[in-house]
Amino acid sequence: MLTRSIGEISMTVLTSNTIEIRSGDDVVRVRQEVRSRAVESGFSLVDQTKIVTAASEIARNTLDYGEGGTLLIERLEEVGRRGVRLTFEDQGPGISDIERALTDGYTSGGGLGLGLGGAKRLANEFHIQSQPGKGTRVTIIRWK
Amino acid sequence: MPNNDKSLADLLATHEHEILQEWQGLLKASGALQTGRIKESELATQCRNFISQLRGALRPDGSLDKSSDGYASLKSMLGEVSRSRAIQGFTPSETASFVFSLKQPLFNAIDKGTRAADAKASYIWQTSLLVDELGLYTIEAYAKTREDIIARQTREIAELSTPVVKLWEGVLALPVIGTLDSERTQTVMENLLQSIVEQSAEIAIIDITGVPTVDTLTAQHLLKTVAAARLMGADCIISGIRPQIAQTMVHLGVELNVVSKANLADAFALALHRLKKAIVSVKQAPSGRQSRYVSPEDRGV
Ligand SMILES: Nc1ncnc2c1ncn2[C@@H]1O[C@H](COP(=O)(O)OP(=O)(O)O)[C@@H](O)[C@H]1O
Ligand SMILES: [Mg+2]
Numbered sequence: 001m002l003t004r005s006i007g008e009i010s011m012t013v014l015t016s017n018t019i020e021i022r023s024g025d026d027v028v029r030v031r032q033e034v035r036s037r038a039v040e041s042g043f044s045l046v047d048q049t050k051i052v053t054a055a056s057e058i059a060r061n062t063l064d065y066g067e068g069g070t071l072l073i074e075r076l077e078e079v080g081r082r083g084v085r086l087t088f089e090d091q092g093p094g095i096s097d098i099e100r101a102l103t104d105g106y107t108s109g110g111g112l113g114l115g116l117g118g119a120k121r122l123a124n125e126f127h128i129q130s131q132p133g134k135g136t137r138v139t140i141i142r143w144k
Numbered sequence: 145m146p147n148n149d150k151s152l153a154d155l156l157a158t159h160e161h162e163i164l165q166e167w168q169g170l171l172k173a174s175g176a177l178q179t180g181r182i183k184e185s186e187l188a189t190q191c192r193n194f195i196s197q198l199r200g201a202l203r204p205d206g207s208l209d210k211s212s213d214g215y216a217s218l219k220s221m222l223g224e225v226s227r228s229r230a231i232q233g234f235t236p237s238e239t240a241s242f243v244f245s246l247k248q249p250l251f252n253a254i255d256k257g258t259r260a261a262d263a264k265a266s267y268i269w270q271t272s273l274l275v276d277e278l279g280l281y282t283i284e285a286y287a288k289t290r291e292d293i294i295a296r297q298t299r300e301i302a303e304l305s306t307p308v309v310k311l312w313e314g315v316l317a318l319p320v321i322g323t324l325d326s327e328r329t330q331t332v333m334e335n336l337l338q339s340i341v342e343q344s345a346e347i348a349i350i351d352i353t354g355v356p357t358v359d360t361l362t363a364q365h366l367l368k369t370v371a372a373a374r375l376m377g378a379d380c381i382i383s384g385i386r387p388q389i390a391q392t393m394v395h396l397g398v399e400l401n402v403v404s405k406a407n408l409a410d411a412f413a414l415a416l417h418r419l420k421k422a423i424v425s426v427k428q429a430p431s432g433r434q435s436r437y438v439s440p441e442d443r444g445v
Contacts, residue, residue, distance in 0.1 A: 118396035
């Protein structure tokens, strides 16, 4: 267990596990694992569905655009609330224009172009870091 | 190799009876027969065949001759043993212990039947190598069978869970159960389109009550299916979008632009309405209230 103090807020990581994302089956597993962690954190059905759907979007991007990568799932606890943090990492081509990638309807691969923006709206916190040629990291948190 | 000692193959032949007795005893003690998945006589036959094939696969110095017919039939026999055990539900270690538990009896036979210490050590080493190799081969064959089983089941599930049901003349329903990942969606789409053509359907209801997550990829697959159905002359209704899924789709920004109903019953009612049919209650039915389909023509409408 890791307790970190940022100012007055102290956040505890209750559990963490990592999943490899290398195939379509792994995306299914990501959804199942994220759902289990959300249930363990006491999420309502709506909150479960939101974080599972956001996870599905980012996992699919990690696989399709990021050439595969990993997901770190953490169950968090803070004074008075619980949450789930998902960190997706890949060493793929990266995103040169994050603003554009986040724009609804933008896709470079024949999708609907709603994944990144949708995931951002489904999460309480959303961070994306990307370096062309190095890879991409997306972190989302959903609190109960 | 000292000449006054027998070859390993001869040693196996001389001590075959003891080896078999001890081997079967060990297999029994380790619970090989307990679950009743395999009969004692069946196990005895497998052991006997194994030893006789093994004899045929050995070089005089006790190593395995991989180019021999004996080796080929030994492997095919082991493959068959592993396959049948995988299908019968044995665990990998239960399956591999069929071969590994032969080590002890072989060592004992070598100990008894060889005099020179260097021959003894050499035979024991050779035997250890060959049992390990055959044991590993067993595990590989086991894993291969399990993979085949899983692949077959995956294909079966993909087909089984996408049945197209005829609800009425011109009305089809497709109850989708499970995830709409790319490979399966293809099957779903093709089944539906084919049925639309075969039955000249006018309305197709896609029920997604059994779909746990609708992400943008699933939504895109649904949209494509609806568009293709339209080209075949059928209108789609989507039913069974549960409240939490509806909320999530709004956040994603996905619009299906297709008529949707809360459940399959409502979707069916709408379909009948569109086809100008109605379900009415029949009075004076023999046993209580009953519904019967009456076409507008029958009712003189
Ligand atoms: N991990 C990633 N690596 C590289 N590019 C990415 C990654 N994730 C997203 N992108 C880029 O962002 C675009 C928008 O993603 P998204 O909103 O999920 O839409 P879609 O998946 O439908 O294309 C993608 O088309 C792709 O160009
Ligand atoms: Mg996407």
